[in-house]
Amino acid sequence: MPKSNGPDPNESIEDFIVRRFEENFQRLRFENGHGLAPEVKEAAKRQVLLYWRRLREVAETITDTEVRLSLPGQVTSKKRKFNIEGVVDIVREEGRTVMYDLKTHDPEYIRENLGEYEAQLNVYAHIWQNLRKQELNETAVIATRPSDALDAAWINRDRNASALEDELERWNPVIPIPFDTRHVQDTIEKFANTVDRIEDGVYIPPPPSHLSKKEIRDETFATRVCRNCDVRFSCLSFREYLKTYRPKELPKFRDIYEDAGAEQDREARIDAGLET
Amino acid sequence: MSDVVPALEELWEAAEFDPNDQQKRAIQYVGRPLFLTAGPGSGKTRVLLWRTVHLIVHKEVKPEEIFLSTFTEKAALQLKEGLTALLGLVTARTGNYFDLTKMYIGTLHSLCQRVIADRRFSPDRQRPKAPLLIDELSQYLHLRDRNWRAILSELGWKNANQEINEFFAGRASVSRHHAVSSCISLFNRFSEESLDPPRLRTRTSDPTLLRLIELYEKYRESLRQAKPPVTDFALLQQEALRTLEDLDRRVGASRAGSIFKHVIIDEYQDTNTIQERLIFKLASGHKQVCVVGDDDQALYRFRGATVENLVRFPERCRTYLGTHPEVVPLNVNYRSRKRIVSFYSDFISRCDWRKNGKSKLYYRVMKELEAKRKDSRVSVIASGRDHPDVACAEIARLVKRIIEAGKVADPNQIAFLYPSLKSVQVGRMAGALEAEGLKVYAPRAHTFLEVDEAVGMLGVVMHVFGKPERGGYGGRDYANFFDWVDEAFSGAKALFSTDAALERFVSDRRKETRLVVNDYQALLKVSEREGWAMSQPYDPDAMKRPLLGADGLSRRAKRTFLSAYVEGLVRNRARTQRPFTLTYMILRATSLDWNILDLFYRICGFRHFRKMFEQAERVKKDEGPVCNLSLLSQYIGRFIDEYNASVLSAGFLADDRLQQTFFASYLYALFRRGESEYEDAEDPFPRGRIPFLTIHQAKGLEFPVVVLGNPRKNGWGPQRVEEIVYPLLPRRGGEPLDRMAEFDVMRMFYVALSRAKNLLVIAHYSGQGQSINEPFSSMLDDDFPRIIEFELETLPEPEDADAELPKTYSYTGDFLLYKRCPRQYMAFRKYGFVPSRSQTMFFGSLIHETIDDLHQHLIDKRGRNAQEQRA
């Protein structure tokens, strides 16, 4: 079996990222059975590189990567035993410990739904502190999706290096999460109820009215979530929603079968799938 | 919290575990190798769990120094969850946290994959690139569809199919399927026995076998040359062994055997030769190998397992490690009521296990089982000795009474077990249950394609792409397959008659495919007329205009040539070494907006299929149909992977190529291989239905009520592959060829009988052409308790799932996902539908994994720098 010939000691970090990115891409492509559109792939690579450029000081201080946090010994009100699990990155430095949760989400969505993320990170913090007997000083979400301006600056970086520097400076992917474990028991209780519902097999979709709710900017649950949901055609809520609330950008009910998304999406799928 | 590590006894108490003396010894013994002979239901999983906890907590073994293998991924998952929970008890008392992420826990296959990619086993501590593992279906398609012709022509082997089939089955059939399947089973055996071609050649002079050995070599080469390189299950283990041997050779010492302090192997009776070598290699340093198993439950000879690994473990320890093992029997049965245990103990002892008929040596580890449950009321009953129709009806009535009396929590707690689900008895029994208004779930009774959902869905799909036509040749399988095609096709027509919208939808899609093909042909004509080579780069300036003028070109095709986005891509690519070719552009312009998986999901929206989803969404549910739909999505997903069909272009649609590849090639392969099983690793049996299982599927499981639906297995001779391989093996004194079949049948029924907790029911067929195996027929004598006398009140009440190990739920993958939409959770997380638009997921994983690699790299780098500074 061919083995790699050892690391090139002079390989720069960015070269390392690009090499590893390519390897991961090939493997995932094999596992998924399809690729990514070239633009999407570039955007992914860009996210990693920008992360490195902007948050070098975080990346270089991470001491534990992909730490699996587990809260064992939980019991639901229906007496089901379960454990809660989450994955985070940890920085430990000079007696300070910071917990990061890396997300590829839209930072704007995160800022607007901070409560959700607070609940999550505070449960993680609770696990960390109670089980590891270690203080935690800070928690934060890192939202790696760059702003549009930064994306543009990156694409033009050869022509205008200082614009990229400026945009990088302006970009703030670290979203601190207020550290407050008072509501942890609440969240755990909700978690437990969810476990019961999952095990009882309650799989009812949210009602049509929920689908029309605005989530961020002009996007509703239906356009953000349902539209990318393969089982939407067989979904009563979605069908009802289309009959009742259909917004302009979604096709008429009888046309939902024709809907292959916007032209960009359509071409992107072909880019990802058609061998050149 | 205190810093005192809690004693084992304290932890047992906290976990409400009250081990017997044997179990205590098995948990605590450390020293020589350990040999645990575990009878059915003897709590071996718990023992392994506690043994591991003990090592980590009290013996200060780091989790990453333990290698623990199980038979299935599900078992591994449960062990991991159990460990998390038990170690959590310790953490809660001491604050010491245990990180299990680096622990080796999984099936031997998955652990082999890890070994190959683990930097600890690489001399320069770099992470080597491991080949990707392909499963059995991919292995089959790899050989049959992508390499068979090429290899045979390279070898100059004419009439190979006939010769191979003659060699294996004594019939010179031309079937490629049979030839390929036989070769794969032989190749797997070669690999599992580590029989390398050069060595093999010295052991035979049979000309066909010699050619097969050449074929084997070529097959292995084809795996290495695939892009990316792949490996199959059997060869994977060889790769792992080679990794270990390479390491020792390169460091000039025995390092590979010292990386794990403890090697623990569950279900040892079902390991094969190469696995044994691997295991002893891993344990060669610390000699702390613990094997657990039961030779009476060995089931997998046909996959290369050798039960001798277990029966002769003490000898092998002496050979490999120069020491003998401590033997601890686990004989107390916690699972079954007393009479069940007596029944199967009696059963297995009715076979003569002695070597040579009289010596004191046995082909079996002798054991005395003891039932923990003292309830000695009747718990094994048989139907009346009767014609199968009558016996099945009697059993069905009993089952109905059990369900109605609430003696099981759900119908899925009553399992029907069969040596094979292809037997006629299965259909009879299913019919009898259905006549009582009960629903059955029998994933392996038919090939998967024969289930209603598959017939219905694929019939509709057939109307879109056209029905494949029966050729004038082929054997029985071929005829059966085309009967299936006809049935599916006309079934869909019947659906159309009740759902006009579906019919309209299908005919629209069909028109679309025709349109695309017309465009394709028109564009080809233009290229021909202009004298362009299809492989030349697409030059928009010169080509766009003529192409747009193609005869009758549709708007959708024009769109591609006119799109600014596409033009941008073209210009970008033109600057690279790999510009878009004319072929590519034509295919792009003639691609559908949907692929077969998208089509599948759209069809799911029509009434007939939509109802299946609605049934699963309810709390009182019938999950059967949706499980089958999800499996169908997985098979379609597989097709897309194997044949690069994520975009359907005219290249696929012209000349009925899709019809050929999807139906006549891929589905036909599934059909002949008898592809089946829906398996949800966590919750394998849909609620509301009575599961019918093969005995093999039931391995390791238990059910409150078990019905042995066919106590008959016609004596097979040894398998042909066994006959071929046997003379090629170095002599190891295993079971003789002529007794293997008898032993295997006994063990198989033993597994079936020992699955029952509260009630074991045996179907007793008689009448013309009906018989049951010995020793059943003598055991089910006139005094044997029968259903008719059975008093339902004596059956214990169902227990709640309380005793179960806790499950782990991910905050993001379960909680948040469910919160977002329970139905979406159901489809993709619970039932495993394959998403069609998984770009977002791919995108996320790609970023996450690369950033994680970056972090790991930076951590390593710091470590190395620190080391250098110290040095």
Ligand code: SF4
């Ligand atoms: S379409 Fe999908 S995401 Fe939307 S409500 Fe239905 S199941 Fe949920």
